[in-house]
Amino acid sequence: MNLQEEAYINYLKHCYDVPNELPKLPLDDEPYVAMWQKADGKYVLDFLKEAFGLPVFNYQWENKEDLRISFAETLGGRLPVITTRSHRDFLYMDALLNGRENIRELPATVNAFTMQTKATNIYRHRIILLNFAPYSNISPEKMGIPLEEWLVLSQKLRLAHESAHYETLRLFGGMKNHPLDEIVADGFGQIAAFGNFYAERQRLFFGLEKGKDTCNGRLSFYVASIPEEERGKIYNAVNIVLDNVETEIQTRLSRQENKIKILTALAGKSIFDRLGNNDLR
Known part of the structure; x- marks a missing residue:
């Protein structure tokens, strides 16, 4: 060879390497998660500006009213989830949370991350970023189901997918x-x-x-x-x-x-x- x-x-x-014994599951939330709970009922960009001082208005958002914050329940504890409704807003949010002025172009097949933020005041927060789009850029015709149904299923796929990544991180390192x-x-x-x-x-x-x-x-x-x-x-x-x-x-x-x-x-x-x-x- x-x-x-x-x-x-x-x-x-x-x-x-899977431990012979695992701790009680789910694990406790990471400490920063409590801060994100204050987003409840708030407009997402206002929350990110008020809570972390992020320059949210430096980007030309396409559907800023449709941005959402929720929480994923995982074996590794809860995780904040930000959802966008356009691929451009997904790229903007990725840039914002990582402290970049310019977006990084990504393929249309990439619409989700389990990411560790790098921007000042939010550094090393782990969140899930999801965009509302067909999973893996697969058309509803190829799936054999209507578009709206496929979009809903795609979000379930993405959320479970990213939660599993977070679980291997917290449970298996x-x-x-x-x-x-x-x-x-x-x-x-x-x-x-x-x-x-x-x-x-x-x-x-x-x-x-x-x-x-x-x-x-x-x-x-x-x-x-x-x-x-x-x-x-x-x-x-x-x-x-x-x-x-x-x-x-x-x-x-x-x-x-x-x-x-x-x-x-x-x-x-x-x-x-x-x-x-x-x-x-």
């Missing part, structure tokens, strides 16, 4: 832009929105096609740091394990296992280990 192949294998071996983390998070997203997990639905969200080692969607965003010539191997590996994950999740749901059992099972086993005897080439 040459060094390039070894690096690729090591990449696929990423998973989380990390969260990554890695295919395994995305499978775990989308697993809970699918369960929240549809009550099940289907591999073919996940391929649609990722931009994969069964039996092919190419990607035309969201998964390519998470492997951008991998040499281009190696990405096909990762797409192939993810394609293979999705069927395995579908079987496992459906079995666990049929047993009525609770969330923490499913989370530890998914996050504690790498893509490499899930491949078993399948050929990685």
